[in-house]
Amino acid sequence: MKFIINREALLGSLQQIVSVIEKRQTMPILSNVLLVIENEQLTMTGTDLEVQLIAKLDLPDAIAGAITVPARKFLDICRLLPAGSEIKFEQNDDKVKITSNRSRFSLNCLPADNYPEFAEGELEHQFVINAGQFKRALDKTTFCMANQDVRYYLNGLLLHISDSKLELVASDGHRLSIYEDQLEIPTGFEARIILPRKGVLELNKLLDDSDVELKIEFSSSSIRIYVKHQIFSAKLVDSKYPDFSKVFQQNFLNPLQIEKAVLKNALTRVSILSNEKFKGVTFDIDTERLKISTHNPEHDEAEEELAIIYDDEPLSIAFNAQYLSDSITNLDGDTAMLTIASDSSSCFIHEPNGEKYKFIVMAMRL
Numbered sequence: 184m185k186f187i188i189n190r191e192a193l194l195g196s197l198q199q200i201v202s203v204i205e206k207r208q209t210m211p212i213l214s215n216v217l218l219v220i221e222n223e224q225l226t227m228t229g230t231d232l233e234v235q236l237i238a239k240l241d242l243p244d245a246i247a248g249a250i251t252v253p254a255r256k257f258l259d260i261c262r263l264l265p266a267g268s269e270i271k272f273e274q275n276d277d278k279v280k281i282t283s284n285r286s287r288f289s290l291n292c293l294p295a296d297n298y299p300e301f302a303e304g305e306l307e308h309q310f311v312i313n314a315g316q317f318k319r320a321l322d323k324t325t326f327c328m329a330n331q332d333v334r335y336y337l338n339g340l341l342l343h344i345s346d347s348k349l350e351l352v353a354s355d356g357h358r359l360s361i362y363e364d365q366l367e368i369p370t371g372f373e374a375r376i377i378l379p380r381k382g383v384l385e386l387n388k389l390l391d392d393s394d395v396e397l398k399i400e401f402s403s404s405s406i407r408i409y410v411k412h413q414i415f416s417a418k419l420v421d422s423k424y425p426d427f428s429k430v431f432q433q434n435f436l437n438p439l440q441i442e443k444a445v446l447k448n449a450l451t452r453v454s455i456l457s458n459e460k461f462k463g464v465t466f467d468i469d470t471e472r473l474k475i476s477t478h479n480p481e482h483d484e485a486e487e488e489l490a491i492i493y494d495d496e497p498l499s500i501a502f503n504a505q506y507l508s509d510s511i512t513n514l515d516g517d518t519a520m521l522t523i524a525s526d527s528s529s530c531f532i533h534e535p536n537g538e539k540y541k542f543i544v545m546a547m548r549l
Contacts, residue, residue: 184220184248184274188240190283193270194261196238196413200229201258203236203385210299215251217298218272222247228298229254234382235301236389237414249295250274257281260288301416306400306407310344310370314410315393320351323362323540325387326509328380329355336422339377344370352427358506359427359543360513376401377424382417389415430543434525437495439468440535443519447511449487453477454504456485463549464504468523469497477504500527501547507532510542 200216208214208231217228225240261270264283271282274292281288321340329337332355341352347369351362378386389410390397398409401419408415453464457477467474470493476486500523510532511519522531532542 184218184246184250184279185272186220186225186242186245187269187271188225188242190261190264190266190268190270192240196227196240197258197261199385199389199413200227200236200238201254202388203231203234204229204254205231206255212251212293212297213299214254215293215298216254216257217249217251217295219249219295220245220247230299230301231381232299232301233379233418234385235416236385237416239412239414248274250279251293251295251298252279253290253292256290303405303407303416304402306402306405308344308370308372308374308402309398309400310366311368312349312366312397312399313393314390314395314397316364317397318387318390318393320349320362320364321383321387321390323513324351324353324360325383326513327353327355327358327360327542328383330380332356336377336420336424338380339420340380340383341375341377341424343375345373346370352424354427357503357545358510359430360510360540361427361542362540364539374401375424376403376406377420377422378406379417379420382406382415386415386417389413430529431531433528435522435531436498436525437493438520438522439473440492441473441489441519441521443511443514443517445489446519447508449475449489450504450508450511453485453487454508456483457504461547461549462504462506463501463547464507465499465501465549467497467499468493470494498523498527500530501549502530502544503547506544510544513540513542 219226223243223245225242227238229236260281268283273280277292279290279292328340332338337355343350347366349364349366353360395411400407405418453475454462456479457463458479464475464477473489473491478484514534516534518535520533520535527546529543529545
């Protein structure tokens, strides 16, 4: 194997691939990136056996071959070379020699034959979606995913396709985000799959060009997404997502209407003195006034009053300030609508006339 490549042409794809590779591996070869040259094309592969990323680059005059190279060492070498450098890569048995101007490096490598195969099986469903549209859907939901929850189906994102309807759902058990949109090309099928948390976060990094069309293929066990010259794959979470529709099948009070920026800034100020662990704040609501207050174990206190539009019974309810702030931040308009369940168990956050996405935040007991 032998090739010459410009640093910038290699670096972006290599950084994304190394991001997928876990720092600590049970198999040493999984710390490496697989490099294969066939038909004057370089294919780079990185995986942790749950998520895989493949990048393909055209390399005229490259000499065919295959080897696995220590991923982070290779990345650091390329990253620290001067901008615009030409990198010459040459394989000699189980070593590779990397040269650029006056810099020379020699790396011990492992044979490509030992690199594990990422088993995907047959992917029977597929659809096409604009990258900008899909990234927007991810941005509106991923912040609600759980992280290392024992209910492992919450450590991911529900993707629900129903003909031309796209629905993404994420929840950590304390809050829930739902985003709905329409696909331009109907799929003709209905399917529900759960993407793993790491896969969702890595995929979101790839969607940097909003004009690109994504081709998405999936089965009940894995998903593959084509993004320009890259192929992203992930094993799906083998579970059934809970029925979240029951959250909306309850009685709600009349909505409370308030300017988004005013509410978010007030939450930020008041939460300075909240309990650092629970971030709880209390809402005391009547027809024209919202009082936000908090206290902490050091007996510090904070409160702020805001003018609101509300036409229902006065009430008092507590929330995690960070969860509320995250949800409000993701509203696009200037006005936030807060609709509280009549049993004071949760709050439904949305925009006036906004149907594409909804947020639910569960109430706290302080």
